[in-house]
Amino acid sequence: MSLYCRTFFRRKSFGCYRLLSTYVTKARYLFELKEDEEACRKAQQTGVFYLFHDLDPLLQASGHRYLVPRLSRAASLPKSEMEAELGGSFIKLRQALFQLNSVDSSLLFTAQALLRWHDGHQFCSKSGQPTQKNMAGSKRVCPSSKIIYYPQMAPVVITLVSDGARCLLARQSSFPKGLYSALAGFCDIGESVEEAVHREVAEEVGLEVENLQYSASQHWPFPNSSLMIACHATVKPGHTEIQVNLKELEAAAWFSLDEVTTALRRKGSLALQPSEASSLLLPPKLAIAHHLIKKWVETLSCSSLAA
Ligand SMILES: NC(=O)c1ccc[n+]([C@@H]2O[C@H](COP(=O)([O-])OP(=O)(O)OC[C@H]3O[C@@H](n4cnc5c(N)ncnc54)[C@H](O)[C@@H]3O)[C@@H](O)[C@H]2O)c1
Ligand SMILES: [Mg+2]
Numbered sequence: 202m203s204l205y206c207r208t209f210f211r212r213k214s215f216g217c218y219r220l221l222s223t224y225v226t227k228a229r230y231l232f233e234l235k236e237d238e239e240a241c242r243k244a245q246q247t248g249v250f251y252l253f254h255d256l257d258p259l260l261q262a263s264g265h266r267y268l269v270p271r272l273s274r275a276a277s278l279p280k281s282e283m284e285a286e287l288g289g290s291f292i293k294l295r296q297a298l299f300q301l302n303s304v305d306s307s308l309l310f311t312a313q314a315l316l317r318w319h320d321g322h323q324f325c326s327k328s329g330q331p332t333q334k335n336m337a338g339s340k341r342v343c344p345s346s347k348i349i350y351y352p353q354m355a356p357v358v359i360t361l362v363s364d365g366a367r368c369l370l371a372r373q374s375s376f377p378k379g380l381y382s383a384l385a386g387f388c389d390i391g392e393s394v395e396e397a398v399h400r401e402v403a404e405e406v407g408l409e410v411e412n413l414q415y416s417a418s419q420h421w422p423f424p425n426s427s428l429m430i431a432c433h434a435t436v437k438p439g440h441t442e443i444q445v446n447l448k449e450l451e452a453a454a455w456f457s458l459d460e461v462t463t464a465l466r467r468k469g470s471l472a473l474q475p476s477e478a479s480s481l482l483l484p485p486k487l488a489i490a491h492h493l494i495k496k497w498v499e500t501l502s503c504s505s506l507a508a
Contacts, residue, residue, distance in 0.1 A: 249273060252272060252283070252287070258313070259284070267305075317422075327348055332350060360434050367458070371406065373449070379481060395413055398413055405450055408436050411434065413432055417493075419492075432493075461494060
């Protein structure tokens with residue numbers, strides 16, 4: 202649905218005219234659509250649609266990229282007819298990650314996460330009765346128990362641990378060959394972000410961290426909706442010996458600034474060329490792990506230049 206307003210407009214407030222920015226206008230409009238069924242119905246008549254089949258978005262190949270067609274109305278045809286008519290294919294979002302621009306991927310991440318949530322919340326967990334979706338898809342209500350269900354994200358901490366000169370990266374056996382990432386883990390119920398970071402690092406690699414610094418966050422739709430909370434942390438001086446928890450990880454190791462800088466320069470897909478079989482691969486730009494690693498390289502490079 203096209204929800205971008207490009208103009209500034211004036212609204213009377215407390216006897217004077219206040220200028221509302223495009224961003225505020227858009228935020229207020231989206232709020233209205235969530236609360237007002239009639240406004241949302243009207244918006245759907247002029248909005249645009251992204252099409253999904255079994256949670257796979259319809260994409261159109263264009264050279265090495267994928268374009269996301271925006272349709273002016275929703276249609277219901279069999280999958281193959283839809284693909285033929287619209288000149289695209291329904292493709293697993295995870296497979297298309299490298300070939301999407303960041304605006305498209307962010308919208309598709311949100312859309313897919315919402316569709317998955319609705320699919321999994323068709324019934325009230327208390328009354329067992331079917332729940333009803335509101336027009337905007339921002340909640341579901343059980344007419345019998347009156348419980349309102351809202352889409353949820355699971356908080357996950359992701360931490361790049363450093364010893365001052367090297368950073369600690371780890372891999373799971375399910376990762377593509379050569380790929381290492383920062384340490385990640387779901388927050389337990391009742392835990393603060395800080396507690397989750399300390400526990401996850403201790404659990405996965407047997408180290409104690411300090412100097413925790415929040416860096417950024419990201420919504421991540423795979424395999425379910427997570428809110429990734431990304432932090433930097435350091436180990437206590439001299440306490441760098443890794444004890445990998447093999448129930449959670451396949452391997453973990455310290456990597457030098459040079460190794461990580463070289464790996465960051467490597468572009469493209471997550472498949473290594475045969476000549477690079479033993480090389481380090483890092484998560485794609487879209488992943489917040491990439492952001493954490495890049496930030497660490499920039500900070501360390503700046504401080505070694507200044508020294
Ligand atoms: N965007 C990124 O850069 C990035 C990088 C790394 C990991 N991730 C994501 O972070 C998430 C967590 O990482 P992890 O797999 O190492 O977590 P983890 O270390 O907590 O291990 C996963 C295990 O935790 C348990 N668990 C506890 N709460 C859970 C919940 N709410 N949902 C699912 N499992 C739960 C399950 O037993 C599961 O097998 C993954 O979904 C992964 O896709 C994203
Ligand atoms: Mg983990």
